[in-house]
Amino acid sequence: MSTSLRDALATQYALDAATLRQSILDRLRNEFGYEMLSSSKSHPLPIAHRAEREAISSIEHAKVKTGNLERCKGLVNHAQNKWIAEANRNISTAQSNLDSATINEARDAALTDLQHWRNNREEGERALKERLVNMHEAEALHPTAQYELKLAEEEYLKCKQETRRILHEHCIKENNVTTCSDMDADLARYQIYVDTKAIAQLAEFASQGYENQILISDLLADDHLLILMAENDGPRGGRYGAAMEIYNSIRLISSRVESSKDAREQEGGPSIFYRLALAVSLEHAVPYPQSNPDTCTDKPKFIDPIMRYLHYENAYLAGELDPAFDTLSTWELRFVVDGEHGTPDEAFSWGREMLCNYRPDLIMMQDYTWRYVHSVRTEIKYGSEEGKFDRPDLHFFQNVLMNGGVCGRRAFFGRFILRAFGIPTIARPSPGHGALAHWTPSGWVVCLGPPWGKGSTKEKYGRVTDTDFLEHTRARAKGYSFKRVIRARLIGDIIGGESKCFGLSWRGVNWGSGMSILFMSKGL
Numbered sequence: 001m002s003t004s005l006r007d008a009l010a011t012q013y014a015l016d017a018a019t020l021r022q023s024i025l026d027r028l029r030n031e032f033g034y035e036m037l038s039s040s041k042s043h044p045l046p047i048a049h050r051a052e053r054e055a056i057s058s059i060e061h062a063k064v065k066t067g068n069l070e071r072c073k074g075l076v077n078h079a080q081n082k083w084i085a086e087a088n089r090n091i092s093t094a095q096s097n098l099d100s101a102t103i104n105e106a107r108d109a110a111l112t113d114l115q116h117w118r119n120n121r122e123e124g125e126r127a128l129k130e131r132l133v134n135m136h137e138a139e140a141l142h143p144t145a146q147y148e149l150k151l152a153e154e155e156y157l158k159c160k161q162e163t164r165r166i167l168h169e170h171c172i173k174e175n176n177v178t179t180c181s182d183m184d185a186d187l188a189r190y191q192i193y194v195d196t197k198a199i200a201q202l203a204e205f206a207s208q209g210y211e212n213q214i215l216i217s218d219l220l221a222d223d224h225l226l227i228l229m230a231e232n233d234g235p236r237g238g239r240y241g242a243a244m245e246i247y248n249s250i251r252l253i254s255s256r257v258e259s260s261k262d263a264r265e266q267e268g269g270p271s272i273f274y275r276l277a278l279a280v281s282l283e284h285a286v287p288y289p290q291s292n293p294d295t296c297t298d299k300p301k302f303i304d305p306i307m308r309y310l311h312y313e314n315a316y317l318a319g320e321l322d323p324a325f326d327t328l329s330t331w332e333l334r335f336v337v338d339g340e341h342g343t344p345d346e347a348f349s350w351g352r353e354m355l356c357n358y359r360p361d362l363i364m365m366q367d368y369t370w371r372y373v374h375s376v377r378t379e380i381k382y383g384s385e386e387g388k389f390d391r392p393d394l395h396f397f398q399n400v401l402m403n404g405g406v407c408g409r410r411a412f413f414g415r416f417i418l419r420a421f422g423i424p425t426i427a428r429p430s431p432g433h434g435a436l437a438h439w440t441p442s443g444w445v446v447c448l449g450p451p452w453g454k455g456s457t458k459e460k461y462g463r464v465t466d467t468d469f470l471e472h473t474r475a476r477a478k479g480y481s482f483k484r485v486i487r488a489r490l491i492g493d494i495i496g497g498e499s500k501c502f503g504l505s506w507r508g509v510n511w512g513s514g515m516s517i518l519f520m521s522k523g524l
Contacts (some may be wrong), residue, residue, distance in 0.1 A: 010203035012031045017193030024494050048163040055156035062149035067431030079128035086220040087121035185223035187490035188230035192240050194493050205241030215244045232330045235285035246305045247281035253429045272326040279333035288339025294392035303339045311345040321422035335424035347395045351420035368440035372421050373414040373447050375473040380410050407434040430455035444473050
């Protein structure tokens with residue numbers, strides 16, 4: 001790689017970004033009459049936004065306090081049912097060995113073992129005593145903590161409503177720029193250059209060879225692909241070069257993935273193969289480490305995105321996936337093909353075969369909420385006692401099926417088996433508990449945990465409260481109307497940072513607020 005070439009490319013990309021940004025700003029000003037406003041902190045929208053951030057911080061703090069009781073109960077349970085119980089079992093074994101010992105060496109070894117486990121039990125009993133005190137204190141404080149969380153959540157909802165009111169009064173206009181699709185390609189194109197980090201990544205990729213420079217040129221010239229990437233949250237880590245490389249490789253290896261032109265023009269929109277290829281390309285732009293059995297040292301260290309695509313293409317063609325798989329959007333497919341837990345393709349194949357052979361009734365369930373994932377209830381033993389028997393030659397989820405687990409491992413298995421059959425899913429923990437949410441034809445639902453509103457997601461739309469994620473999924477189902485939200489966010493990136501453009505102060509605004517006000521607007 002030539003450093004001088006990389007620097008030259010970075011300079012050129014920065015120039016292209018500045019030119020494109022100015023062109024878009026000129027159009028916003030000349031065609032739509034939008035003028036940059038002062039970034040004064042006295043403007044009502046940033047004030048409302050700051051109040052949202054403060055409310056979010058209060059919720060996070062309150063969740064830590066409310067989760068303390070469950071953490072304390074978990075520690076008590078560990079001391080009683082694992083630490084002390086294991087010590088008692090080993091004491092019994094050591095005593096039995098002592099009673100049956102016939103030679104001094106065996107007797108001495110049994111006595112040493114017996115004393116070790118008696119000491120271990122005493123430590124466990126001391127720990128249990130301390131943990132019980134902590135648990136009782138947490139029980140006494142729990143009602144107050146719950147009340148504080150309730151107040152914090154109510155304040156957050158008030159702040160969201162105030163943000164929506166301000167957006168409605170100051171920002172949302174009929175026939176405003178968010179209804180105009182003429183700039184979509186340029187707005188999406190700017191995402192490639194959105195900041196200095198993005199430009200540096202692009203230059204780094206392009207400087208690694210002429211083929212990479214061609215890939216970037218092809219992407220910049222492909223309006224439809226650019227728009228689809230932007231509409232589906234762009235590549236992980238903003239790595240457009242890597243995403244384009246994966247996309248191009250998939251198209252070379254699979255004749256079923258049509259070109260962007262064909263995807264745009266064909267009736268019904270892009271095929272399931274095109275959507276799947278794009279989902280894999282975007283999601284695996286940053287490589288996911290692969291989790292292999294401990295004894296399999298010759299396995300790849302990272303998930304191969306090309307093989308991940310082929311795995312689902314072949315499974316789909318073989319009729320192994322859920323019948324609704326080919327209705328999923330690119331964005332939804334990202335929650336199928338991602339690399340959570342580093343699950344290799346062969347484990348997904350095993351999961352489908354296992355459930356088909358042993359519980360085919362769970363595959364045919366009419367209730368989409370529990371289809372596949374009901375196996376957690378019926379097949380995964382509850383408890384952590386047997387986890388120590390996990391075998392190093394098995395995949396993680398094979399060990400979970402064999403030895404069971406508590407909320408974490410059970411939720412992990414639920415998400416695994418859903419992805420195995422092509423159902424989008426996401427972690428949705430609540431204080432002190434692991435759970436999951438997943439797609440159904442009628443919307444996203446929660447399994448293995450409390451209902452919506454009682455947890456969060458790691459995904460960016462639901463880090464504060466899972467209802468933001470749910471609201472986002474519902475907004476995406478609005479189709480054309482949701483494109484206004486996408487445009488607003490992209491224009492926010494053009495405006496930059498906390499700068500304000502009348503009607504377009506979107507970048508720092510909670511997505512849920514932005515979407516809700518869009519759909520509340522007259523005519524949508």
